Structures are given as structure tokens and as C-alpha cells.
Amino acid sequence: MARYIGPSCRLCRRENVELFLKGERCFTDKCAIKRRNYAPGQHGQSRVKVSPYGIQLREKQKVRRIYGILEKQFRGYFEKADKMKGVTGENLLFLLEKRLDNIVYRLGFATSRTQARMIVRQGHIEVNGRRVDIPSFQVKVGDVVSLKEKSRSIQTILDSLEAVVRRGIPQWLELDKDGFCGKVKTHVTRDDITTPIQEQLIVELYSK
Secondary structure (H helix, E strand, O other), X not given: OOOOOOOHHHHHHHHOOOOOOOHHHHXXXXXXXXXXXXXXXXXXXXXXXXXXXXXXXXXXXXXXXXHOOOHHHHHHHHHHHHHOOOOHHHHHHHHHHOEHHHHHHHOOOOOOHHHHHHXXXXXXXXXXXXXXXXXXXXXXXXXXXXXXXXXXXXXXXHHHHHHHHHHOOOOOEEEEOOOOEEEEOOOOOHXXXXXXXXXXXXXXXXXX
């Protein structure tokens, strides 16, 4: 599957917000937003008037990049969210939050969603005792996400668990650090998603 393999910090600068794509680096003074808080390229510091369509597009691109999803898959999530009961924009965010790679990241097994996706694909993660290597797998309330027994000595995962205090665990998740597992306690709510996202702009973009 095609993936963006360019500089991650360039994406943060393009969206003018911290997307936390590089793990712990994003919490240091080396963060690109803190050093160069303007868009990349030779015209990055120029003032550009953005149209309403451009604002909607940038919001969609920002959310796509936060969760590391390609356009076709993202459009599929939107269509599924549109068919669900409730607010379409919020349903979209809930579907993205319940992805297995996002859960692995939220629980602190990885310092970024990119790293979490790799951990899942390499078969280090189990859901309810069964190995799952599909990053887009939808985790449900009551599911237990854990590290395989043989994977609990991987240093990068151990380092990530030690650093999870800085990021914090969402209230809808429960982490058993000593047991290398976490549980989805309740459904995610809009208040649980603290990332600055205006999902209504995405709904307006796709509704045209």
C-alpha cells in the first residue's frame, strides 16, 4: 500500500499544528513547529488568502495525516460514519479512534501511530488473546489489547511505556502496565478527543 515516506515534520508545518508524528521528539525543542512555525517551501512565510474550500481541504488533510490514512480509506470511513446514527463528523472520529493501531498508540505501546502500525503489522499485538495484524481492525468496548509474551522484552516498547505518563491515557481506556495489556472500558466521546479538529469542515467538504 502506498504511504507517505517524506519528512514527517514537513506535514506538521504544512498543517500548522503538532500532529505528533515523531513520538517523543514532538515534546522537545527539536519539534519543527517550535523551530519554524510556518509552511514549508520558499513561499512558506508569505501571507496567502485561503478560500472556504481550502480551509475544509486542509482540515481533512490534517485528520488524514494524524491517523495516517490514505484518501480512499478515509472516504470509506466517512461514508460509513454517514450511515450511522448520530452526528456524522463525530462518528467519523470515533471510527478512527477505534482503529487498533490508534489504540496501541493511545495505550502507550508506541510513541507514534506510525510506530504502532508497524508493531501491529509485525504481529506483536493480541486482541482478546488472538493475534491481530491488521492496523485498521475495529476494537470494541470490552476488548483487551495486549502484547504477545515474546514481545514484552522489546526495548522500544518498554521505552514507550515509560514515557506514556507524559502523554496520558484517555479515560475510555484502561492500561495494566505490569500486565502489558489494556482494555477498552467505554465508548469514546467527543470530549475524549483533545486534538484540535473541526470535523464539521470535513462533513461540509464531502457533502458538496
